[in-house]
């Protein structure tokens with residue numbers, strides 16, 4: 001989507017002096033729950049009331065949403081509080097019903113974005129809509145699949161588009177339910193700076209204690225707002241109980257967050273920044289020179305291995321280097337994850353170099 005410029009800056013319409021907040025329960029459970037939640041949210045920064053009506057559950061046998069009835073409750077909540085409304089759509093039938101009840105914002109869930117077939121059907125059903133359509137990242141960490149979905153909607157003349165970062169599942173257990181993989185959204189912002197970007201800290205965290213830190217990181221990275229699961233009695237929620245927070249906690253979190261300016265024209269800031277950026281450029285240049293030097297030695301070893309008919313990969317040696325570097329990294333305040341990623345990349349490049357030499 002090269003004509004990113006053609007996207008409407010729908011966020012500006014709200015003239016907010018704080019990040020956009022979409023809040024509400026994971027699932028609409030009862031009419032009373034939704035309306036009471038909306039009244040509480042009215043006292044927070046929330047502009048939109050979210051509620052899942054059709055719930056995508058990983059395994060059958062769990063609560064799968066109240067269906068069309070919930071859309072009536074959402075609208076009663078809107079009439080009583082003035083909050084705008086938001087729900088997830090995962091099929092053209094959902095889109096028809098969301099249109100019938102005039103829901104203001106529709107979002108595409110992570111399990112939907114992953115399928116270009118369903119995205120295409122949804123784009124056709126939503127053709128030309130002026131409603132806001134937000135696209136969650138696909139469950140797999142694939143930036144082009146995510147952007148491909150944005151492009152499909154854009155092709156069908158849906159202009160009020162945005163994206164929601166909800167993290168990426170991994171088989172390995174981490175402290176997050178879904179790993180944030182921030183780099184993917186940094187790449188996204190570099191490619192499409194005008195596409196509004198929201199964070200869904202609830203589905204990333206899976207645990208309400210992590211929500212504040214995730215939100216602050218998002219603001220530090222220039223995000224435009226949040227979608228946060230909010231429930232009057234989180235522990236009793238019918239879905240995603242451990243990650244939901246009360247509207248009161250939501251207010252406490254948004255009050256504590258530091259919103260960053262996207263830039264500053266203070267002269268002293270500009271001049272210091274310029275000096276430090278020049279220093280960084282010099283350091284980057286040195287890093288490249290040192291890497292090139294390392295690769296020259298790697299090439300010589302490649303020749304030696306070829307002459308002696310020895311395999312490229314020497315696992316013992318590689319593991320020894322890695323443990324030593326992780327330890328040295330820790331002494332220099334560099335995280336294990338960073339050292340692993342960096343040395344894996346260096347090692348891969350070294351193997352590629354030696355492969356060229358040995359196979360010639």
Ligand code: PEP
Nearest residue numbers: 026052109110111166203
């Ligand atoms: C949700 O927002 O409740 C939801 C199901 O999200 P996701 O598609 O990110 O899993």
Ligand code: MN
Nearest residue numbers: 026229239240
């Ligand atoms: Mn949920």
